Amino acid sequence: MSDYLIETNQLTKKFGNFKAVDSIDLKVKKGSIYGFLGPNGAGKSTTIRMLLGLIQPTSGRVNLFGKPLKSNRIPILKRVGSMVEYPSYYGHLTAYENLNTTRILLGLEAKEIDKVLEIVRLTEVKNKAVKKFSMGMKQRLGIANALLGNPELLILDEPTNGLDPSGIHEIRDLIKSLPKKMGITVLVSSHILSEIDLLATDVGIITKGKLVFQGSLEELHQRGKSQIAIEANPVEDAAAHLINNGFQPEIEGETIYLQVGEAGPAVLNKELVMNGFAVNKLAVERKTLEDIFLEVTKEGATA
Amino acid sequence: MTMINLLRTDFMKQKGGFIWLFLLIIPLGTTAAMFLDMYLRYEDYLYQKVQQQGTTSWHLLLGENHFVLGWGAFLPVFVAVIAALVHHVEFKQQSWKSLLSLPVPRGSVFISKFFMILLFSSLLIMLNTLGLVLVGKLSGFPEGFTFEFYSSYVLYQFLGILGVAALHNWLSSCFKNAVYPVVIAFVGMIATSIVRLSFPEKVKFIPYSYAYYADGLKENDPMVALYGGLIAGILILVFGIIEFKKRDIV
Ligand SMILES: Nc1ncnc2c1ncn2[C@@H]1O[C@H](COP(=O)(O)OP(=O)(O)O)[C@@H](O)[C@H]1O
Numbered sequence: 001m002s003d004y005l006i007e008t009n010q011l012t013k014k015f016g017n018f019k020a021v022d023s024i025d026l027k028v029k030k031g032s033i034y035g036f037l038g039p040n041g042a043g044k045s046t047t048i049r050m051l052l053g054l055i056q057p058t059s060g061r062v063n064l065f066g067k068p069l070k071s072n073r074i075p076i077l078k079r080v081g082s083m084v085e086y087p088s089y090y091g092h093l094t095a096y097e098n099l100n101t102t103r104i105l106l107g108l109e110a111k112e113i114d115k116v117l118e119i120v121r122l123t124e125v126k127n128k129a130v131k132k133f134s135m136g137m138k139q140r141l142g143i144a145n146a147l148l149g150n151p152e153l154l155i156l157d158e159p160t161n162g163l164d165p166s167g168i169h170e171i172r173d174l175i176k177s178l179p180k181k182m183g184i185t186v187l188v189s190s191h192i193l194s195e196i197d198l199l200a201t202d203v204g205i206i207t208k209g210k211l212v213f214q215g216s217l218e219e220l221h222q223r224g225k226s227q228i229a230i231e232a233n234p235v236e237d238a239a240a241h242l243i244n245n246g247f248q249p250e251i252e253g254e255t256i257y258l259q260v261g262e263a264g265p266a267v268l269n270k271e272l273v274m275n276g277f278a279v280n281k282l283a284v285e286r287k288t289l290e291d292i293f294l295e296v297t298k299e300g301a302t303a
Numbered sequence: 304m305t306m307i308n309l310l311r312t313d314f315m316k317q318k319g320g321f322i323w324l325f326l327l328i329i330p331l332g333t334t335a336a337m338f339l340d341m342y343l344r345y346e347d348y349l350y351q352k353v354q355q356q357g358t359t360s361w362h363l364l365l366g367e368n369h370f371v372l373g374w375g376a377f378l379p380v381f382v383a384v385i386a387a388l389v390h391h392v393e394f395k396q397q398s399w400k401s402l403l404s405l406p407v408p409r410g411s412v413f414i415s416k417f418f419m420i421l422l423f424s425s426l427l428i429m430l431n432t433l434g435l436v437l438v439g440k441l442s443g444f445p446e447g448f449t450f451e452f453y454s455s456y457v458l459y460q461f462l463g464i465l466g467v468a469a470l471h472n473w474l475s476s477c478f479k480n481a482v483y484p485v486v487i488a489f490v491g492m493i494a495t496s497i498v499r500l501s502f503p504e505k506v507k508f509i510p511y512s513y514a515y516y517a518d519g520l521k522e523n524d525p526m527v528a529l530y531g532g533l534i535a536g537i538l539i540l541v542f543g544i545i546e547f548k549k550r551d552i553v
């Protein structure tokens with residue numbers, strides 16, 4: 001038994017010659033909220049469809065709960081709740097009737113429906129036809145549907161797509177409460193970095209079908225270690241001077257960057273000024289998560 | 304157990320659906336047409352024909368329904384419409400992906416849809432025949448109603464559509480746009496009529512043709528409906544299950 005609820009091995013999906021998902025090794029720990037992050041078209045939904053057995057991988061393996069999905073599809077899916085891309089529903093049926101079709105197929109008692117309706121706060125409108133629901137209500141119904149049968153693993157593909165800010169907030173709070181309240185492990189995909197930042201404990205970043213980062217949210221933040229930015233004139237000479245004195249500066253445009261550990265700003269300032277360079281700016285900069293994300297996805301694209 | 308649950312949910316999904324209207328309108332239409340036919344032609348013309356041919360009014364009425372009205376040729380198209388409606392509920396809001404992410408065997412999901420098509424088609428067939436009984440009674444046929452003849456008509460129609468039901472269960476599961484499979488059935492029906500006239504020995508290879516043999520009148524052999532429907536039904540159903548199980552749900 002591995003410690004991972006989801007583990008993929010070199011998972012690949014080709015559409016014709018196009019690799020939508022390219023050799024990814026996903027690792028989702030029990031009890032985590034795994035943020036599966038990537039721009040539109042990166043391969044998130046395709047990966048998720050493979051995790052649910054909706055599409056066959058071209059190559060590679062999917063293990064859920066330590067067992068191969070291929071040979072254990074039904075017992076595995078009993079423990080998984082999911083919502084893929086847009087919520088599916090039968091528009092002419094009420095919210096209750098929609099959930100009832102899933103409940104029957106899962107062999108659950110009728111009272112389970114009221115339980116999940118309560119969780120997503122749709123009890124009041126449970127007898128209304130779903131086609132009259134707002135996008136946010138449909139999305140919540142989709143989550144209620146995924147929660148039926150107390151799944152151990154919840155897979156939600158862009159659950160906040162098409163919602164207004166308050167709807168996004170609400171769904172985020174709901175998802176965040178699940179691991180604590182119900183012991184559920186969650187994999188949630190998004191193309192919005194800030195959303196994952198506010199929600200996830202672990203992150204996988206996918207771009208152009210490749211998994212370019214995987215680790216805890218903290219590790220991702222640490223990639224944005226502080227650095228010292230110096231604007232000194234003339235820039236080439238100043239950098240050369242620093243190199244001669246044992247530093248390792250990097251030049252980007254008119255700015256020289258140094259890692260914080262190398263020397264304090266005061267030391268650097270003195271060193272440059274004493275040697276006749278004009279220091280116009282000296283600052284300690286910290287990369288934002290946005291910068292890291294862009295950097296990581298760019299690396300992945302050229303790799 | 305899963306199968307019964309699937310059938311239950313498939314049935315629930317048709318709540319308030321167009322399929323019920325369809326099942327009402329088509330038999331109403333055929334009944335009205337046959338009533339008009341008897342009203343206008345029975346006493347002056349058709350009854351004389353019955354006497355000349357040494358048959359009964361009930362046999363004649365069935366023949367009018369099957370050949371003159373064209374029920375035997377059209378029935379496969381109606382089955383295709385039913386199949387399209389049964390599958391459409393899963394396409395409308397992309398429900399296939401959530402249905403097939405549930406712990407249910409894909410093969411059972413597919414077979415459940417097939418049974419739904421059979422159920423609604425049987426209803427349609429029975430309502431059409433019930434309409435004939437009503438027309439015969441209203442027209443005051445002198446001969447007694449021959450239950451056996453009419454019930455075997457129903458039975459052979461049911462067997463005769465098995466191939467089309469299986470074919471359209473699969474076709475309807477392939478197209479998001481429900482119009483395509485119905486158009487295919489319509490073209491199939493026309494092609495079948497042409498083949499029947501031009502190459503009568505070949506028409507028995509077309510699943511759309513079998514319901515036509517269900518009447519038990521003239522030279523039509525209902526065994527074609529029986530064997531054709533059963534063989535085509537089983538072969539196409541098995542093929543469909545195999546394909547559906549492997550299919551990528553995108
Ligand atoms: N059925 C398909 N046939 C061909 N290409 C597809 C299919 N499904 C997805 N793709 C392509 O695969 C890539 C990944 O798509 P997707 O997994 O939906 O991305 P994401 O969910 O991250 O936005 C996209 O370029 C998309 O166009």
Ligand SMILES: [Mg+2]
Nearest residue numbers: 044045085158
């Ligand atoms: Mg997507």
